[in-house]
Amino acid sequence: xxxxxxxxxxxxxxxxxxxVLLVLLLVISVVRGRRVRAEMEKIERRMTRxx
Numbered sequence: 049x050x051x052x053x054x055x056x057x058x059x060x061x062x063x064x065x066x067x068v069l070l071v072l073l074l075v076i077s078v079v080r081g082r083r084v085r086a087e088m089e090k091i092e093r094r095m096t097r098x099x
Contacts, residue, residue, distance in 0.1 A: 052059050
């Protein structure tokens with residue numbers, strides 16, 4: 049690891065915050081995608097049943 053000097057804490061906390069935000073974004077995207085997929089399947093079943 050490079051020597052970050054007196055800014056080490058700030059840089060490391062910034063990396064940690066970035067990783068947490070990226071993971072959170074990924075989780076939200078996956079959950080939303082599953083929800084949308086389930087809703088689309090529900091609509092598709094309704095369309096095929098009625099049509």
